[in-house]
């Protein structure tokens with residue numbers, strides 16, 4: 499597989515540190531709000547990378563953090579009159595719901611800053627001991643100039659950066675380029691932990707260095723995140739990690755492109771700021787996922803109603819194909835496949851090779867989706883003409899082989915449904931089992947009022963949202 503490595507600005511052959519094993523660290527959300535469509539892109543893209551790596555036979559260890567200590571969380575807590583941990587716990591739960599709706603699998607580890615303070619303190623101590631960091635009034639800063647390779651990821655010259663850097667009010671750093679590893683507590687009500695430098699909390703960048711080391715080791719295969727994190731976040735992570743460990747931090751750096759809204763930059767002030775939770779009111783999570791994978795991850799992607807409708811229709815074609823094949827597996831002709839079907843199966847192999855070829859080319863999900871549609875077209879023609887059960891089954895297997903990698907066609911019943919609705923669906927199942935059909939019908943009507951239709955399929959109850 500070839501991966502575009504931001505560090506070298508080249509597509510490179512991917513060679514893992516340990517054959518058959520891949521370590522991936524993705525910068526996760528700051529949990530003070532629902533995540534927006536721009537945040538969703540790295541979650542979906544790198545979840546697909548993980549699934550593809552697994553499909554190709556690798557064992558993947560996937561870590562994505564939660565930034566649960568941050569000014570934004572502290573401010574939100576003050577606004578709402580609750581504690582910072584209450585804010586972050588709430589939005590971690592909301593993250594899981596929305597991520598599940600997008601078929602984003604949970605990471606192997608979702609480390610939280612608040613649970614890694616000791617690791618972070620030790621990391622900062624090492625940097626101080628080695629002379630890369632210094633304490634000033636309870637803050638600890640990284641001496642950026644001591645890392646000569648600073649700027650290697652974002653391809654910036656340290657002197658140019660110096661001229662643009664400023665020392666903010668309240669900061670006591672020696673050089674404007676230096677950045678905080680540890681921040682002293684300013685007020686008594688601020689969340690803080692004990693440290694060799696007094697009560698305080700970690701700066702933002704240090705958490706990823708410390709948590710990546712703890713869960714994946716000093717050097718990892720792939721570090722990924724949104725393009726906006728390249729500088730300063732990832733640049734600072736590299737500086738901290740490589741100075742602390744004396745080893746390369748990540749061999750490959752992957753960054754996804756921006757999302758624009760109706761061709762404009764997304765911003766709260768323009769009012770074109772969409773959370774996934776809001777979009778889920780109008781579109782199925784899989785439609786959002788399909789949309790996010792319909793372009794190459796490094797290119798910018800434009801979010802608009804027209805494109806979402808297009809994604810919905812395209813995904814609908816794939817869904818129909820799946821449903822037709824499931825139907826044909828029961829209603830199709832008995833007996834061996836026809837020779838024409840055998841030939842079509844051979845064509846599936848061609849699509850598989852194409853699927854792998856384009857995914858191997860820096861995770862080109864856009865072209866991978868095209869390969870899936872070639873299969874859909876062939877399968878649909880066969881379905882129209884009537885096909886054997888065996889052909890339907892083989893077609894479905896191939897379709898799902900691709901769909902599983904892309905995280906599509908995973909069945910609406912698996913989606914993160916409102917727990918209340920799920921409870922009703924379960925209760926209806928129980929009522930049916932107990933032959934209490936009056937209650938079952940009552941629940942069905944109740945769900946209908948909420949815009950939920952239930953379809954009983956051989957695979958279980960399908961929950962269809964209007």
Ligand SMILES: [Zn+2]
Nearest residue numbers: 525526706731
């Ligand atoms: Zn990070």
